[in-house]
Amino acid sequence: MIYVVIIFLWVALLLYLLLGGADFGAGIIELFTSEENKVKTRKISYEAIGPIWEANHMWLIIAIVILFVGFPAIYSTMSIHLHIPLIIMLLGIIARGTAFAFRNYDAVVDNMQKVYNKIFVYSSFITPMFLGIIAGSAVSGQIDVHANTFQSAYISSWLNWFSISIGFFTVSLCGFIAAIFLIGETVDLAERKRFVRKAWQMNIAAVISGGMVFITAISDNIPLMQWVFGNPIGIAAVTLATISLIILWYLINKGGSKRLRFLAGFQITMILLTVTYKHYPNIVILKNGSYLSLIENKGADKAIEALGLALLIGSIFILPALIYLIYSFQKRNPEEAH
Template identity: 75%
Template sequence: MIYVVIVFLWVALLLYIIMGGADFGAGIIELFTTGKRLNISRARHIMYKAIGPIWEANHMWLIIAIVILFVGFPNVYATMSTYMHIPLLVMLMGIIARGTALTFRNYDAVTDNMQVVYNKIFVYSSFITPLFLGIIAGSTVSGHIDPHATNFMDAYVYSWLNLFSVAIGLFTVSLCGFLAAIFLIGETADAVEHENFVRKAKIMNIAAVAAGLLVFIAAIEEHIPLADWVFGNFVGLAAVIAATISLIALWYLIAKGKKYIIRVLAGFQITMILLTTTYKHYPNIILFKDGSHLSLIENQGAEKAIQSLGMALLVGSVFILPALFYLIWSFQRKPEQADQDMHGY
């Protein structure tokens, strides 16, 4: 049953990166959108319509991942929440601020200067949240967490404030923007808007490549064996090749106007990236500065807890997944004019 729990943990993280990434990416796209090329009010409406189904449910995957760690791997949970408490707090504050700003700017009965404040909170928290999500992810495998630290800075700041972790954060931000742009391409029939979202996707694709190079440079500088994790095994190498081929196919299909399959390909690329970066050091989830590590297998909770957790996840998925598909389906069927009236665009 432990392997069922680990698979659910990995899938929950993957779905949060894909769905949450597209959600956060909408704000990132808005942050770098001006009225020169695209009507900003119209762009906001398109983005809200696109993220509506996943905005309602994407944090469910983060909650599932946290519950799995808390119940199934308490030592891992305690370690992460201790050494990563600062970036975790910033990330959670970003999630709260973003959701609050999105709600108030869409449903506030009074249209005044506060809309400007809501917009700024929304776009900047959309950038900050995935940035710190990536920083946390990078920190767990960077080897900067020092279990023998004797001062606050070494224990709770330098464990995450380093070039590699920040580079992973920027890479995560660019991936979120890319995912959102891909989702938005299929949400408009207007040729000008379509072209501008394609342009955004290209920019975010370039940003992701640049951030990815920065990640490898940082890994070399800080003696992190990232190249071995990615290219030193068959699974990692095959995932890189598959991601590259799918990226080429994605841009070909964009040119052909295929709006649904490109979303699948974008999600597939994220899957390959996560597989590449987690396969080699599995089941080790946290790598420490002294060379030790925390393993999901060696640090699992009590057997009865794992059994109960695994059964709860299996049974819960029977209800959660159909409900999620129905949520997305129901949002897609919403009439355009009614959608505009509801959200005030």
């Protein structure tokens, strides 16, 4: 049953990166959009993320619950030593969701709409930024469980160039996913070209920030190159991600849109597989060279069995409901399209 729980944890993180990433990315795209195009971008973004914006944080909640119940030692270590970036990320989620609701459903249209818009776009950037920082900190080897100062215990564990570069890489990926989603929502040729440019810009940003991740990993003595290219799975995943990216841009240039989301999602899946496969099951690497393992640091057997059973039963109800939610939005009245 432990492997069932681990699979659910990995899938929950993947779905949050895909669906939540597209959600955050819509705000990132809006942040870097000119004033004259913000209203159009806002409208198209709402139609794109409408089916998932209320449900995507479910995957983050599932991941947190899995860690809390199934791996308490890992949960406590991360929540203590990374509590600052965790709080910032959670505040970003709250601020973003609140701003999204008020700017779309507020009965009174006044100057507060500008405030809601700013909160939405900046929290859309900050939240995935710190999500990436937390992920980078977990494997950076900077978490010192024996630290005796505030700086070494709660600051140095996450405030380092490797974690920050992963934060920017995560932001770029979210923007790229969102741009691909938005391309599929447009029917106007000019708007499509604009989102294609956004996708290209975010793609370039992802390449640059990805390069910075490897550079900072080398400077911080993190064996990222070995994790990625030191095994057949990593090499195959990188190769497939690269091929799918080439196919994606070929289809974009040909004017296609049906398979773009699948290809973008496949790339993110390969990226996550690449960075997690090599050091599995060591989810947290500590400064003293030790690690926290999903196998060795699991909770009581009864807790794992109950958690795995709850996840299996819950998925029977959650997944069909989510699929129907997305399906119902896709069947909206054609007259409401652009």
